[in-house]
Amino acid sequence: MPSDLQFEKPLVELKAKIAELRKFTEEKGIDFTEEISKLEEKARNLQKEIYGSLTPWQRVQIARHPERPTTLDYIKHIFTDFLELHGDRLFGDDPAIVGGIGRLENQPVTVIGHQKGKDTKDNIARNFGMPHPEGYRKALRLMKQADKFNRPVICFINTPGAYPGIAAEERGQSEAIARNLLEMAALSVPVICVVTGEGGSGGALALGIGNRLLMMENSFYSVISPEGAAALLWKDASLAQRAAEHMKITAKDLLELGVIDGIIPEPMGGAQKDINKQCQFMKEALVNSLKELTGKSGEQLKEERYQKFVKIGEYTTFVHSS
Amino acid sequence: MLRDIFSKRRKYATITNPSSSTSTEKKEIPEGLMVKCNQCGAISYTKELEKNLKVCSSCGYHFSMNAFERIIATLDDGHFFEYDSEMISVDPLSFPDYPEKVEKDREKTGLNEAVLTGEGTIFGYPVVLGVMDSRFRMGSMGSVVGEKIYLAIEKAMAKKYPFILFSASGGARMQEGVLSLMQMAKTSAALARMSEQKGLFISIMTNPTTGGVSASFASLGDYNLAEPGALIGFAGRRIIEQTIRQELPKDFQTAEFLLQHGQLDMVVNRKEMKNVLGKILSIHSDRGDE
Numbered sequence: 001m002p003s004d005l006q007f008e009k010p011l012v013e014l015k016a017k018i019a020e021l022r023k024f025t026e027e028k029g030i031d032f033t034e035e036i037s038k039l040e041e042k043a044r045n046l047q048k049e050i051y052g053s054l055t056p057w058q059r060v061q062i063a064r065h066p067e068r069p070t071t072l073d074y075i076k077h078i079f080t081d082f083l084e085l086h087g088d089r090l091f092g093d094d095p096a097i098v099g100g101i102g103r104l105e106n107q108p109v110t111v112i113g114h115q116k117g118k119d120t121k122d123n124i125a126r127n128f129g130m131p132h133p134e135g136y137r138k139a140l141r142l143m144k145q146a147d148k149f150n151r152p153v154i155c156f157i158n159t160p161g162a163y164p165g166i167a168a169e170e171r172g173q174s175e176a177i178a179r180n181l182l183e184m185a186a187l188s189v190p191v192i193c194v195v196t197g198e199g200g201s202g203g204a205l206a207l208g209i210g211n212r213l214l215m216m217e218n219s220f221y222s223v224i225s226p227e228g229a230a231a232l233l234w235k236d237a238s239l240a241q242r243a244a245e246h247m248k249i250t251a252k253d254l255l256e257l258g259v260i261d262g263i264i265p266e267p268m269g270g271a272q273k274d275i276n277k278q279c280q281f282m283k284e285a286l287v288n289s290l291k292e293l294t295g296k297s298g299e300q301l302k303e304e305r306y307q308k309f310v311k312i313g314e315y316t317t318f319v320h321s322s
Numbered sequence: 323m324l325r326d327i328f329s330k331r332r333k334y335a336t337i338t339n340p341s342s343s344t345s346t347e348k349k350e351i352p353e354g355l356m357v358k359c360n361q362c363g364a365i366s367y368t369k370e371l372e373k374n375l376k377v378c379s380s381c382g383y384h385f386s387m388n389a390f391e392r393i394i395a396t397l398d399d400g401h402f403f404e405y406d407s408e409m410i411s412v413d414p415l416s417f418p419d420y421p422e423k424v425e426k427d428r429e430k431t432g433l434n435e436a437v438l439t440g441e442g443t444i445f446g447y448p449v450v451l452g453v454m455d456s457r458f459r460m461g462s463m464g465s466v467v468g469e470k471i472y473l474a475i476e477k478a479m480a481k482k483y484p485f486i487l488f489s490a491s492g493g494a495r496m497q498e499g500v501l502s503l504m505q506m507a508k509t510s511a512a513l514a515r516m517s518e519q520k521g522l523f524i525s526i527m528t529n530p531t532t533g534g535v536s537a538s539f540a541s542l543g544d545y546n547l548a549e550p551g552a553l554i555g556f557a558g559r560r561i562i563e564q565t566i567r568q569e570l571p572k573d574f575q576t577a578e579f580l581l582q583h584g585q586l587d588m589v590v591n592r593k594e595m596k597n598v599l600g601k602i603l604s605i606h607s608d609r610g611d612e
Binding site: 163165166168170171175177181183186202205206208209222224229248249254259306309310312313314315316317 | 408502508541
């Protein structure tokens, strides 16, 4: 299977061996039941061993897995009556961000998210989930619409980062991101943000100013990609693995740093192993978060969001010896 | 105890530039009597250049200014009452060499962090002022920079003073990881609140204003100004070149480029900056709601 990751290889090989023995049993009539159950036991242990102690770098690989569910997958499985809405009314429609209206259970909501492609062709069309300014401005337009009609906003974050290109700079990539940070802080409706894969710096944050900020178990959120950090630190992007270990980018790290509010579990081995199950976990988390926020006034939601973000940071005060 | 704090602040009343007279450190302008312009190569006397606000008298090139020089050039008589002067960075990620690098920059610059915040007056108008200094960790924004700017905005709201910020930064500070990233959210949220209260924010982008700083508070001014030739942008030039595999035009991401693309209100020569700020402040002091 091409979609397996390097560190999963021993498990994949073992599973292949078991399948082979099964086939042998069926075809040749030789009984390998005992061997099979022994190997299955071994596989279970190996699985626990591999997936139970994933390193930050392994999680990065799972977060970037080409078969990892995308925003449109979550929309399809979790929301009803969904209508995708397009365009920023200024320049164009950015396929790297999708958004629209629908229902979560019965509650009308606005859903927005980065959109990666499912294959190479799709990825080129989606620009690998790297938005231009018009993507952020579309998102902002939909958030303001949600604010006007008192609909909660749900954001799915999964991007390597905002696109670094000429047109993006010409049209004000910085301003588009900055504007979203400011405007999201001022929304009077519940805002729930979930990092579903890659939380790539400012390009991720621009959909990330929520009353609740959640991360999926194998997602990461970072000020700079591990590759970028390695290039800056050691002038060698191939040391990304080492950078990932240093940077505190996993869901657990961010929970400990007080940046996020919770972690959404994933099926063993990652969301791509069982999309239906993952969508159940996701739905549960969204419904619960929304329940906690329902009934709060616009002012209260704004105040809580403000306090949440202004508290983040660590520093100390220098004491004069004199 | 309160008086102690107050008197301590009073010590900052007049800003002197600790680096202008020392001879041990390396600066943008090389030591010695004469300076060669980076742009046109013209030679001028260091003293003359400083008197000219570090603008080359033959071509108008803007040499970079440190935070102290900026305050002297901006506030009346250089009087500055500093806020949060003793806040310093910690090492939340246990990042290799980070505390040593910060310590070295503290020694080198005479600053405790990459931004100074405080208050003073411009042509008599009281303002809260923030000035970043690119010599300190490239002016990058970690927890302290974010917190000081957030607190300065809060102060401006409480006092109903305009907030003016000179940015000079390479972006978010990598060594504090996601905490640095979240300072973008913190400062922008504070500006959202200030905007709702109809507070005035003037953002001035100086060389360089990039990455997470340009993608947060620096782009959120009611007035976005920049100095001539300043590098301003989201992504670094090299990263863009690697991504698109073509060479970028020479003026790409300069203040003039941004002005042309509708991203700035004005490009203002440093020698005119105080006058322009004065005009904006004057017009705002006459608004109908006060």
